[in-house]
Amino acid sequence: xxxxIKEFLIESHENLDILDRDLVTLESAPSKETLAEIFRMIHTxxxxxxxxxxxxxxxxxHAAESLLSDLRDxxxxxxxxxxxxxxxxxxxxxRILGNIEATEHEGNEDDSELITALLQLRTGIAIAEVKSVVxxxxxxxxxxxxxxxxxxxxxxxxLMNLAGxxxxxxxxxxxxxxxxxxxxxxxxxxxLITTDLQAGVMKARMQPIANVWGKFPRIVRDLAQSxxxxxHLEMSGxxxxxxxxxxxxxxxxxxxxxxxxxxxxxxxxxxxxxxGKPAEGRLALRAFHENGQVNIEIADDGAGVNMExxxxxxxxxxMISPELAARMTPxxxxxxxxxxxxxxxxxxxxxxxxxxxxxVVKTNIERIGGSVECESEPGKGTTLKIKIPLxxxxxxxxxxKCGGDRYAIPQVSVTELVRLDESKSVEHVHxxxxxRLRGDLLPLVYLSTQLEVDGGSHTASDVIVIQTxxxxxxxxxxxxxxxxxxxVKPLGKQLKGTACFAGATIMGDGAVALILDVFGLAQRxxxxxxxxxxxxxxxxxHAAAAVDDRQTLLLFDLSDVQHMAIQLSAVARLEExxxxxIERAGTREVVQYRGSILPLVRAASFFSGSAxxxxxxxxxxxxxxxxxxSVGLIVERIRDIVSEHVNVQNTAGHSWTLGSAVIQNRVTxxxxxxxxxxxxxxxFSVGAN
Numbered sequence: 001x002x003x004x005i006k007e008f009l010i011e012s013h014e015n016l017d018i019l020d021r022d023l024v025t026l027e028s029a030p031s032k033e034t035l036a037e038i039f040r041m042i043h044t045x046x047x048x049x050x051x052x053x054x055x056x057x058x059x060x061x062h063a064a065e066s067l068l069s070d071l072r073d074x075x076x077x078x079x080x081x082x083x084x085x086x087x088x089x090x091x092x093x094x095r096i097l098g099n100i101e102a103t104e105h106e107g108n109e110d111d112s113e114l115i116t117a118l119l120q121l122r123t124g125i126a127i128a129e130v131k132s133v134v135x136x137x138x139x140x141x142x143x144x145x146x147x148x149x150x151x152x153x154x155x156x157x158x159l160m161n162l163a164g165x166x167x168x169x170x171x172x173x174x175x176x177x178x179x180x181x182x183x184x185x186x187x188x189x190x191x192l193i194t195t196d197l198q199a200g201v202m203k204a205r206m207q208p209i210a211n212v213w214g215k216f217p218r219i220v221r222d223l224a225q226s227x228x229x230x231x232h233l234e235m236s237g238x239x240x241x242x243x244x245x246x247x248x249x250x251x252x253x254x255x256x257x258x259x260x261x262x263x264x265x266x267x268x269x270x271x272x273x274x275x276g277k278p279a280e281g282r283l284a285l286r287a288f289h290e291n292g293q294v295n296i297e298i299a300d301d302g303a304g305v306n307m308e309x310x311x312x313x314x315x316x317x318x319m320i321s322p323e324l325a326a327r328m329t330p331x332x333x334x335x336x337x338x339x340x341x342x343x344x345x346x347x348x349x350x351x352x353x354x355x356x357x358x359x360v361v362k363t364n365i366e367r368i369g370g371s372v373e374c375e376s377e378p379g380k381g382t383t384l385k386i387k388i389p390l391x392x393x394x395x396x397x398x399x400x401k402c403g404g405d406r407y408a409i410p411q412v413s414v415t416e417l418v419r420l421d422e423s424k425s426v427e428h429v430h431x432x433x434x435x436r437l438r439g440d441l442l443p444l445v446y447l448s449t450q451l452e453v454d455g456g457s458h459t460a461s462d463v464i465v466i467q468t469x470x471x472x473x474x475x476x477x478x479x480x481x482x483x484x485x486x487x488v489k490p491l492g493k494q495l496k497g498t499a500c501f502a503g504a505t506i507m508g509d510g511a512v513a514l515i516l517d518v519f520g521l522a523q524r525x526x527x528x529x530x531x532x533x534x535x536x537x538x539x540x541x542h543a544a545a546a547v548d549d550r551q552t553l554l555l556f557d558l559s560d561v562q563h564m565a566i567q568l569s570a571v572a573r574l575e576e577x578x579x580x581x582i583e584r585a586g587t588r589e590v591v592q593y594r595g596s597i598l599p600l601v602r603a604a605s606f607f608s609g610s611a612x613x614x615x616x617x618x619x620x621x622x623x624x625x626x627x628x629x630s631v632g633l634i635v636e637r638i639r640d641i642v643s644e645h646v647n648v649q650n651t652a653g654h655s656w657t658l659g660s661a662v663i664q665n666r667v668t669x670x671x672x673x674x675x676x677x678x679x680x681x682x683x684f685s686v687g688a689n
Contacts, residue, residue: 003208003239008048009101015041016090016097023090027083032072039068045093056106057096063118064089070122085117156205156244163194163201164394164487170194171484171508174595188596198394207247209287209294210238216258220283223262230269230280231262237287242294246388249368250296253361257298257384258283260358265302265382275379277301293370293412299383305376307333313342334374338362366519369395369410369502371468397486397505398464399513401479403453406513408486408505409464413518415472415552415568416641417480418463435463435474438642443473445525447516450500468519473527475518483573484508488515499524551646553670554622555639555663558604563668564635565661570673572625574638579615588680591632598623600632601680603671606656624673631677640664 019041026034046061064086070076092111099107173187217233224231242250266272266281273279284299307330314320314336320328336342340359362372370388389395389412397408418437420426426433426444433444442465463474486505499520507513553565554574577591582600584590589600600621621632648659648670658670 005052005100005104008052009097012045012048012093012097015045016094019090020087023083023086026078027080030078035068035072039065039072042068054096054100054106056111057093057100059115060089060092060096060111063115067118067122076122076124082121085114085121089114089118151204156201159201160205163198166194167198167394167485167487168506168508172510175508184595191596202243202394205243205245206241207244208238209240209242209247209296212247212251212254213238213285216254216285219255220258220262223259227263228268229262229266231266231283232280233283233285235285240287240289240294242388246294246368249364250386250388253364253386254296254298256358256361257386258285261298261300261302261382261384265300265304267303271303275303293387293389296386296388297383298386299381301381304378304380304382305334305337307378310334310336314339317342331375334376337374338372366468367502369412394485394487396483397515398483399481399507400447400462400464400477401481402447402451402477405453406481406507406511407447407477408484408513408515409466409475409518410502410515411483413466413468414464415467415643416465418465418474419461420463437465437474438640443527444476445473445521445527446476447521448476448478450521450524466518466522468522471522471527473522473525475521486513486515552641552643553646553663554641555668556620556622556635557637557639558607558635562604562607563639563663563666564603564671565663565668566622566671566673568641570624572623572630575621575623575632577619577621577632579617579619582619593630593632596630598630598632599680600634601677602634603676604634604636606676606679622673624677631680633673633676646670 019038022034022038026038042061042065046058046065049055049057049061067076067082067086071078071082076082092114095109096106099105170191174191178184178187213235216235220231220233261283266283267275269279272281282301284297286297286299288295310333311320311325311328315322315325319336319339319342338358338361342359365372365386365388368388370386373385373387374382376382389410396411398411398414400407400409418435420435426435427441428434429441433446434441435444436442444463462477462480464477464480466473466475484507488503489505491501491503500517501514501520502517503515505513505515552568554568554571555563555565557563575593581591582589583592585597585599589602590597591600592598619634620636620638621634622638624631624633642663644663646661646663648661655675656672658672660667660669662668
């Protein structure tokens with residue numbers, strides 16, 4: 001059923017229940033307030049039915065509304081015959097709503113006698129047989145409104161806070177040392193229940209992004225008219241859901257982007273016709289889920305970013321030197337539009353020119369753990385891609401130590417972990433430490449230096465590779481502890497202005513750990529994030545088919561000739577297990593892992609000729625986690641983590657792979673890890689009890 005129809009049915013059923021009560025009250029104690037409320041609800045039903053093209057319902061509601069209008073104006077007084085006829089009208093409305101819910105059609109019943117009775121009551125003609133005239137057949141006992149509950153937002157927030165506290169208590173219990181078998185079993189059961197409860201409460205807080213997009217057609221229309229332009233707005237993915245806190249946070253940034261696209265991106269009809277384009281410009285707004293995040297793309301088919309004009313404005317404002325301007329890449333030039341105070345507008349208007357739009361977009365999106373990427377092609381158009389987390393309340397994080405204290409890093413910003421020896425691996429460029437990671441120079445930021453803590457490491461040992469926007473840097477810490485789901489607590493007013501921290505959380509042992517703001521660290525250390533993006537596709541269909549974008553993959557081998565890869569986003573961690581530690585539970589291989597039992601799946605057994613002759617002393621495993629459940633995927637050798645454009649070809653011929661590609665000069669199969677695990681572990685499914 002269409003969401004709009006469903007919402008109409010829910011609201012109408014709720015109004016009908018109120019109408020029954022108010023009509024009886026009106027008969028015994030007439031009042032203008034009650035009559036006005038009844039009229040308003042009938043008018044709402046009539047108006048919505050007209051909008052949704054429901055003529056039978058509209059006709060019945062209109063007849064009742066006309067009778068109520070006469071009562072409200074004092075032309076008639078409430079008598080039992082009028083009340084009875086109005087109550088029977090409510091029954092007829094219920095019947096029509098029931099038909100719509102069951103068959104998506106208003107039904108074939110004839111309501112002309114009921115409408116005539118309502119009309120005759122307006123003229124003062126008594127209706128002696130009103131009951132028989134409007135008798136209706138009473139319908140199934142439950143409707144769509146009976147299965148829906150409206151909950152106050154404040155109550156949802158309270159439930160979310162309680163779920164967060166339960167997660168903290170769960171973490172404390174799981175980390176408590178205990179050898180009692182019954183207690184361990186109970187704690188594992190608590191872990192599963194808490195995970196499911198947390199997912200349920202978070203789902204209750206989710207809202208479709210259409211709640212934000214509803215005002216955009218009007219904004220685009222008004223802006224286009226004021227600029228003398230013609231713009232057609234296309235929106236797809238309105239049903240994509242986000243946490244309500246994220247919904248609130250992205251309203252202003254998205255509005256800024258649309259205003260900028262209409263004002264700067266799309267030209268006037270005469271300019272577009274001169275360049276061989278239709279007079280009406282196209283502005284595409286698209287949202288979709290990907291890798292546990294929400295992607296929003298705003299694309300226009302305008303003239304694109306004028307690189308030379310951007311550089312000229314930057315030179316004029318002293319933002320860059322002539323020497324730097326001469327050697328800047330297109331990506332670096334586009335990054336200038338996000339600088340504070342930058343604008344290419346010649347004059348300041350009520351739409352643009354003050355240089356705050358794109359700066360606000362970038363700052364606000366990165367503040368909630370998202371990223372902004374932009375790419376423009378001259379003469380073709382500009383695309384802005386925004387990536388944001390699903391929720392800010394409970395997030396997966398990497399726990400690290402520095403100077404004896406623990407800190408949390410949102411896992412969405414972590415791409416990989418590197419272990420190095422500074423004496424061999426760290427180089428210096430103009431005095432700044434860098435690490436050569438697979439041929440690229442990775443700037444290093446020492447957490448102890450940025451936080452000015454005593455006792456922190458000033459040598460590179462554990463390095464976390466952080467991605468913020470398109471800037472990548474290595475964060476040097478004393479120790480990497482573990483990954484954990486944390487409950488985000490807001491900072492007190494004394495710390496809110498600190499650029500390095502995004503919040504706080506309570507650890508399993510009750511201690512407080514600060515959540516690092518990776519974007520703030522990048523700014524504090526002088527690594528100012530830039531932004532790039534994807535080229536606007538010629539059509540929405542082409543955009544949906546563009547699957548060869550840069551991907552981050554984990555590479556591993558099942559044998560000397562069987563090379564595999566999986567999306568890094570599907571990997572919880574990499575582990576090594578002694579072969580002797582493998583035990584059996586029923587017919588399955590398992591290993592004791594972090595206080596629980598980890599099922600093991602041998603990936604090579606799904607590919608003929610890949611299974612090794614015997615187990616080595618140590619087994620390498622890729623730990624895959626979903627909905628609180630983990631499975632270890634045993635492989636022969638973990639090789640590397642790469643980020644590159646992958647052209648996938650469907651050459652596999654079976655369901656265990658998603659296709660093949662050439663990666664690092666080797667033919668590599670993309671493993672369908674979900675299919676393999678489902679085939680091995682029938683109980684491993686999303687939301688399973």
